[in-house]
Amino acid sequence: MHPVYLEVIQLMNEYEFQRIENKWQQQWKDHQVFRTKEDPEKPKYYVLDMFPYPSGAGLHVGHPLGYIATDIISRYKRAKGFNVLHPMGFDSFGLPAEQYAIETGQHPAVTTDTNIARFKEQLEVLGFSYDWSRELRTSDPNYYRWTQWIFLQLFNSYFDIVTQKALPIDRLEVPSGLSSQEKQDYINDHRLAYEAEVAVNWCPELGTVLANEEVVGGVSERGGYPVIRKPMRQWMLRITTYTDRLLEGLENLDWPESIKASQRNWIGKSYGAEINFKEAASGAEIKVFTTRPDTIFGVTYMVLAPEHPLVSSITTANQKEVVEDYLDQSSKKSDLERSDLDKTKTGVFSGAYAINPINEERIPIWVSDYVLISYGTGAVMAVPGGDQRDFEFAKKFELPIVAVVKEDLSTAEDFYAGHGTIINSGEYNGLDSKEFTKIIVARIDQEGHGKAAVNYKLRDWVFTRQRYWGEPIPIIHSDTEGVVGVPLDQLPVILPEVPDYQPTQDGESPLAKATDWVKTTCPITGAPARRETNTMPQWAGSCWYYLRFMDPNNDQAFADPNKLAHWSPVDLYIGGAEHAVLHLLYARFWHKVLFDLGHVPTDEPFQKLVNQGMIQGRSNFAYRIKDTNTFVSLNLKGDHDVTPIHVDISLCHDDVLDTEAFTKWQPDLKDAEFVLEDGKYICGAEVEKMSKSKLNVVSPDQIITRYGADTLRMYEMFLGPLEQGKPWSTHGIDGVFKFLRKFWKLFHDETGNLAVTDDKPNAQELKIKHLTIKKVGSDIERLSLNTAVSAFMICANELTALGCRKRDILTDLVVTIAPFAPHMAEELWEALGNASSVGSAAFPDHDETYLQEDSHEYPISVNGKMRLKMRFALDMAPTDIEKEVLATEVIQKWIGNKTPKKIIVIPGRIVNVVV
């Protein structure tokens, strides 16, 4: 809309959203309307948003989708008499700020502050009812002090197998007769936070270690450089001890099934058996894990991962050279190459043989990187007749294939991966494979060849980053005492200033450059010692922020136990599905540890979880003819070799490029030439993730300037179901804007004066009111906010048609709409003569008596097809209805000369005549 029109509309329609919204946002701020205190008189309700990372790009229209929903719920629950906790904060440690710091030398704290200020401003103009007095930032020392404190809780705990819970490390029973070094090692081996040498993602080009989430498809997310595995000393968290608890805990959570499925999948529990094979020459034991012990007679060879410790010792002299060559090659492979599924399998024969413990068969031992050292035992018994990968490998290296399970005995296929009937397995032939699994595992166990076993995909959590902008790990390295936790009264360990933020070439953290900071003393002996220089990953701060919101300014504890007891757990948590696994799994893990140690009152942190869909962007493309500065319009590019480039969507209107603006957009485009169609340059378009780099970001600010926050709030809800993703489009926002003006006009006459009357409402008007209250209330409860908006539209349409301006009707509607359009509601509420905020008014109750009717318009169907409608009294006897229906001419026509077999009358619903 043109700015001139905007003024015209405002003059004509009196709904001055800009004035109204500024006014009420100021009032809420001045009077701290949303400040929350514990209130034992009211039931509590904790509504949480996934707090954002304050990026430099600011909010786009996708961010508020979930925030609007939680704000509506919060305001609704308050009006329903709940004491609502609805906080917001910032996940402010993280890579983009650090990357920016490396490029510009500006301290990440400075850019983070600027970004947060911008985010807060954008959140405020949306009219959210956050209790800003509880705002937190994960990069604030008063916050990360407690993140470090929790880390030390993990460091000072172990997982007790018997009770299946974490206990303080001093309760660990250490075997007697150990030397002091052995004793220290034993204890460290049980801590929930421990140091270990593990393979990490090392990016040689960037000279840094990357987090898993920074590696996409084997290359670095930033720059697209190859990433290799490199063993380095890391802090790890023993999340694997909690696998079963994390799995079982999912059962009672009100979470989307897909998220639970993702977590189960990620944990990846599989049942099977560990079977010991013996190497023929040395008798060395090689353990394999299999989920299909029933296929043991189909084992035709064995495969070890290249990193398997036995590889070098069993390799025969003849094969030594090829095996070493292969090991060397695979160690150099990037993750990209190793994970490329299309590649053909590689491997070498070790020269050694293993003995199948069940049938004493001698099978060759191969080495191949399709077996991973990180899962199971790093060795597999290969059953090419029953496993796709083994089958491909056997085909390539011409190894024998034996079918041992058949679904259908008549087929001649030599490959079948499912369950069925056992064949080629000696005395066991003919058994059902599932049945045989139990029998053979029992035999293996009895004969000492192995045992039933469970395996998980979940690995311990690599908890260190060689990065600057994160929480320092509160550990001191002492020459005599090993790793020592920083004493709790010395927290926080403040992030030091460093000369520059660049990661070092050898993978050491930038914190190592703060040499004075690194030098410290051992808390036990007082001798000189070094601080840990690694920092925590970005997930650390978000693992427990929901707890800190309950008591954000406490400097004695991470939160007061009474406040934790009052607010726990989070009743409703809304956020994007991209956090389905990592954040939600890590947070659950920390929570369970804190629960075991008696620090939090619940076993699970988030009772109900809802994923809002992602709002995608619509990108525009221009097509540059290769090696030229000429751009060809969408439908003419056919014959040319073109490179599509993203064009900022602000340079396009309905996919037509503003060529003049385009040439001024970037210096290298100033001489750009265009091949036009119909005198216009038409851009290509594609729906993809909304992001700064794709130049398709729509900021809520633009929409708010045009239509106001209330319109944007209702429009985003009106788009469709909350959980569903959709591309952003403003088609239809006018409809919502029109609705709000219509609602406004119910209260005002043509001159803009309040025109509410004190007339008594009639039955029809009361019915509209009560129906709307009922519908909106139940829609909010089930998070169907799109249909709630439509209920308001229906209501406004009907009242407008009736010309109803009655106070009784309108007062309740203002309270009902307040969660959705709070600014307009406040303004109308004030105009109706109320001194207090509409937020303090109780949500009206609907009265069923106004909704009841004494008759119902029955759809009359013949053989299930609706033919006409007839109105009958609700208390009319079904037999009387039957008579009337049969006597009707239209129905008679449909029955014709047949006799009705049956007539079904469902009182208050439907009539069906069966002929």
Next chain:
RNA sequence: GCCCAGAUGGCGGAAUUGGUAGACGCGUUGGUCUCAAACACCAAUGUCUUCACGGACGUGCCGGUUCGACCCCGGCUCUGGGUACCA
């Protein structure tokens, strides 16, 4: 490959327990107002057929259960998301 979700007019979507398919909004068409436009308002709008009344078809496809199916069951197809040499 595996796991999960989904498929309804020109478009976004509605139908809460098996009971009138298409609420509400957008768009489109026609009209009122206007010098004209915008705004606003009124009417029509699933497809096919009919001058009309009406009729036939219709919720991705095939089949089933039922008096009655967008909804339940069996078998597919396609789309989106997650995940993967996990033995």
